[in-house]
Amino acid sequence: MITLLDYGAGNVRSVINAIESLGKTVQTVASPEEILSAEKLVFPGVGAFGNMIQILHQKGFVEPLRDYLASDRPFLGICLGLQALFEGSEEAPGATGLSFLPGTVKRFDIDLSVPHIGWNGIRVKQPSRLFTGMRGDERFYFVHSYYVAPAEDSAILTTTDYGIAFTSSIQKGNVVATQFHPEKSGDAGLRILENFLKAEAPAMVPEANPQRTRLAKRIIACLDVRSNDQGDLVVTKGDQYDVREEGAVRNMGLPVELAGRYYDEGADEITFLNITGFRDFPLEDMPMLEVLRQTSRHVFVPLTIGGGIRDFTDSDGRSWSALEVAAEYFRSGADKVSIGSDAVYIAEEYLKTGKKTGKSAIEEIARVYGNQAVVISVDPRRVYVTSPEAVSHHVIETAFAGPNDERYCWYQCTVRGGREGREMDAVTLARACEDLGAGEILLNCIDRDGTNAGFDLELINAVRGAVTIPVIASSGAGCAEHFYEVFSKTDAESALAAGIFHRREVSIQEVKRYLAGKVEVRV
Numbered sequence: 001m002i003t004l005l006d007y008g009a010g011n012v013r014s015v016i017n018a019i020e021s022l023g024k025t026v027q028t029v030a031s032p033e034e035i036l037s038a039e040k041l042v043f044p045g046v047g048a049f050g051n052m053i054q055i056l057h058q059k060g061f062v063e064p065l066r067d068y069l070a071s072d073r074p075f076l077g078i079c080l081g082l083q084a085l086f087e088g089s090e091e092a093p094g095a096t097g098l099s100f101l102p103g104t105v106k107r108f109d110i111d112l113s114v115p116h117i118g119w120n121g122i123r124v125k126q127p128s129r130l131f132t133g134m135r136g137d138e139r140f141y142f143v144h145s146y147y148v149a150p151a152e153d154s155a156i157l158t159t160t161d162y163g164i165a166f167t168s169s170i171q172k173g174n175v176v177a178t179q180f181h182p183e184k185s186g187d188a189g190l191r192i193l194e195n196f197l198k199a200e201a202p203a204m205v206p207e208a209n210p211q212r213t214r215l216a217k218r219i220i221a222c223l224d225v226r227s228n229d230q231g232d233l234v235v236t237k238g239d240q241y242d243v244r245e246e247g248a249v250r251n252m253g254l255p256v257e258l259a260g261r262y263y264d265e266g267a268d269e270i271t272f273l274n275i276t277g278f279r280d281f282p283l284e285d286m287p288m289l290e291v292l293r294q295t296s297r298h299v300f301v302p303l304t305i306g307g308g309i310r311d312f313t314d315s316d317g318r319s320w321s322a323l324e325v326a327a328e329y330f331r332s333g334a335d336k337v338s339i340g341s342d343a344v345y346i347a348e349e350y351l352k353t354g355k356k357t358g359k360s361a362i363e364e365i366a367r368v369y370g371n372q373a374v375v376i377s378v379d380p381r382r383v384y385v386t387s388p389e390a391v392s393h394h395v396i397e398t399a400f401a402g403p404n405d406e407r408y409c410w411y412q413c414t415v416r417g418g419r420e421g422r423e424m425d426a427v428t429l430a431r432a433c434e435d436l437g438a439g440e441i442l443l444n445c446i447d448r449d450g451t452n453a454g455f456d457l458e459l460i461n462a463v464r465g466a467v468t469i470p471v472i473a474s475s476g477a478g479c480a481e482h483f484y485e486v487f488s489k490t491d492a493e494s495a496l497a498a499g500i501f502h503r504r505e506v507s508i509q510e511v512k513r514y515l516a517g518k519v520e521v522r523v
Helices: 013-021 032-036 049-058 062-070 186-197 255-265 288-296 322-331 341-353 361-369 426-436 457-464 480-489 508-515
Strands: 002-004 026-028 041-045 075-079 103-107 116-120 140-144 146-150 156-162 164-172 175-178 218-227 233-236 269-274 303-306 336-339 374-378 380-385 408-415 420-425 440-443 471-473 494-497
Touching: 002 013, 013 026, 013 041, 013 186, 013 288, 032 062, 049 062, 116 156, 116 218, 140 186, 146 164, 218 255, 218 508, 233 255, 255 269, 255 288, 255 508, 269 288, 288 303, 288 322, 303 374, 322 336, 322 361, 336 341, 336 361, 341 361, 341 374, 341 408, 341 420, 341 426, 361 374, 361 426, 374 426, 408 426, 420 426, 426 440, 426 457, 440 457, 457 471, 457 480, 480 494, 480 508
Parallel strands: 002 026, 002 041, 041 075, 075 175, 218 269, 218 494, 269 303, 303 336, 336 374, 374 440, 440 471, 471 494
Antiparallel strands: 103 146, 116 140, 156 164, 164 175, 218 233, 380 408, 408 420
């Protein structure tokens, strides 16, 4: 029996599913006494340090956790479950951690994008049973803005490079903890979990132990999900956001089956975008929660869900906040939520007043679940102008002249699935959302959607140069060469595609084989 400490963090379902896939039974902690009686304790943490510590105190879990750790029984901390072992964090001054290890948690102060999101390697510093059967060149999934800084080196198990060399896991006796997410790291992560769960496994250092680790560029499969005219959930694909063909919704397959296929092909992440126009309330109107639950049972890479992350009042008159909606998605298996049209409205209000309310969907979700949990999905289209002075928006000089030979353009944000333009440009939106607490930008381009003409590199460079959070390039991929182009000519951390994968024009494996040796990828 494996005991899992679920204090109300984000996606713990994937940890449970990963452990159960290895043939073990999981019991979640319901009382402080169950911590002390655990044979093996797993502590997955997602979100903000201060919020976590506050909840642990409220539930009476702090002292039992300290006693359990002091007893040197098997313990596995994940992400925030690692950070909790230290004395405190720059994220929440004044909040005291479990103080099992001396040291603190610091925010990345580097020239690279923060959060650190994606697949990176580890450099092993001491033998551990976690590494039984490992080669040493595996990559694991990281998503964090803060890292642990131990006061003593003796507990450091691995380090990872991202601007600096930081501690990516620790080991002290039977207590181990990782900054990366083994439950989201595919086969390599499942091996880490399996080794932890084994009664006996020899401590070892893998044969391959890199001198330097590198973050891989991510290849993301996107599934636009909506109800067809028969009321069934299907994966569809638009042509400049028009998903109908001969009057019917294009049906590219079933969401759970396609997600499983892309996981098997090596997708680094999978994004579900629920593009149905909600008639009532997203948690009742569409069975997306069940899609997430089923997918997370067999797909052990990060899952993002977009669509309907906003305040709602259902048909019974009950009001739901965007935070509550997001919480249901996280509990069902999502790792991140994507906010689209509502992000534009939120940014418009923020820029109008110049003040953060703390109550917007972006701010609330980021405060509770961390910046890395909030993705902003931007849907811009080109608007050509004769000169930079023609409008007050962020204007770029373009290599692709407009219909009247205009040499300049700006990118107008749209809402309602691209059907309505707003007086806000994509660069301004991205900056505002970063300021409000978003952790990543999903950058679509209506003009390139469904064209197979390649990503809009000018748009990507304009937005990527304006923010310090990671950017996902989207819209226009037609071949493997387009992925190399976007990674070699922009600083985008990842690239997303849909139609070419759905139609099997190019597989994720083919993209990665083409990129191998040219850019860092997980193969």
